[in-house]
Amino acid sequence: MLNDIKKPISNHLEKFEDFFKQNMNSDIKLLNLIVNYIVRRKGKQLRPMLVFLSAGACGKIEQPAYVAAGMIELLHTATLIHDDIVDEAYERRGFFSINALWRSKVAVLVGDFLLSRGLQVAIEHNQIDMLRVINQAVKDMSEGELLQIERSRKMNIDEETYYEIIRKKTASLIASCCANGAIATKAPDEMVDTMYQFGLNLGIAFQIRDDLFDYQPSGAIGKPTGNDIKEQKLTLPLIYSLKNANKQERKRILRLITRGKKESIPEIIAFAKHSGGLEYTHQKMLEFRDKAKDILNNIPDSEYKDSLLILTDFMVNRNK
Numbered sequence: 001m002l003n004d005i006k007k008p009i010s011n012h013l014e015k016f017e018d019f020f021k022q023n024m025n026s027d028i029k030l031l032n033l034i035v036n037y038i039v040r041r042k043g044k045q046l047r048p049m050l051v052f053l054s055a056g057a058c059g060k061i062e063q064p065a066y067v068a069a070g071m072i073e074l075l076h077t078a079t080l081i082h083d084d085i086v087d088e089a090y091e092r093r094g095f096f097s098i099n100a101l102w103r104s105k106v107a108v109l110v111g112d113f114l115l116s117r118g119l120q121v122a123i124e125h126n127q128i129d130m131l132r133v134i135n136q137a138v139k140d141m142s143e144g145e146l147l148q149i150e151r152s153r154k155m156n157i158d159e160e161t162y163y164e165i166i167r168k169k170t171a172s173l174i175a176s177c178c179a180n181g182a183i184a185t186k187a188p189d190e191m192v193d194t195m196y197q198f199g200l201n202l203g204i205a206f207q208i209r210d211d212l213f214d215y216q217p218s219g220a221i222g223k224p225t226g227n228d229i230k231e232q233k234l235t236l237p238l239i240y241s242l243k244n245a246n247k248q249e250r251k252r253i254l255r256l257i258t259r260g261k262k263e264s265i266p267e268i269i270a271f272a273k274h275s276g277g278l279e280y281t282h283q284k285m286l287e288f289r290d291k292a293k294d295i296l297n298n299i300p301d302s303e304y305k306d307s308l309l310i311l312t313d314f315m316v317n318r319n320k
Helices: 002-022 029-040 046-058 063-086 098-124 128-154 159-183 189-215 236-243 247-259 262-274 277-298 303-317
Strands: none
Touching (some): 002 046, 002 063, 002 303, 046 159, 063 098, 098 128, 128 159, 159 236, 189 277, 277 303
16 A cells, blocks of 8 residues: 555655765764664655655655655654663664664664754745644644653543543644645645645644554564553553543552553553553544545545545555
8 A cells, every 4th residue: 555655756755865965974884874874764754754745745746855754853863762772672663773782872863863863854945834743743742751751750641631641742733744745845835734734633643543553463563562551651441441440440550550550451442442541532523534634635536645535544454
């Protein structure tokens, strides 16, 4: 399916690889060694895809779209490296993380370098509007992570707060991809806002799908089952289930979560499943997916729009 989605922009994605590598180059040999390691293990490139498809849907794909995609991919890579340090994660997509191979101090500095390069790329090409959008996303991502930590400690995350957390920590960056794709074509403000809202709803659906992975059987994906539960992060399946449980059951499950014992995870997952938490969460994911697709009705028909619609389905139907 990904090959079909990429078809209208395949040549741009190929050219983008060189653009991305050039903007990661440094005179420091250690840094170049680590950067090459990162480039060789890149993921699906969902964010550059969103930038180029959004640009194509709003106008003509030209050099500013490469700047937008490069800036966002650099910043996204930086945040992944920093996330692995904070989470003490030693694997990323089945490979050793940067902090596992070169230790946390080096990983922090590499993340900082990529963050600064992302900002510098925008400044060098005088793309201040793009920089403004991505700067807001970086701010939102930091606030979202801290809000989740703050509320998780108190075990008082309600559904509204959950959506606020994932809007900030995940959806804001995806929204910035779509908005900056539109900005790269000098699209009118109304179209930029339309693409931002599309990305925001898509990003929320994407993160809900990610949260559902925590409840899948072990070995289905790279992420260990119950990882969020182990870290005492309350996501929608548990938020819904706890809200609808009686007082005694709620206290019992919260006690199991706060104790943080690995052997309690299957019982907590079973509680969420039998309480309808997984079914409710899946339905909410589809609602945000449908809202994202409805928003695309406001832009002209094109092969790029068709790919965005297919990509929307892919991002909620993916298995990893």
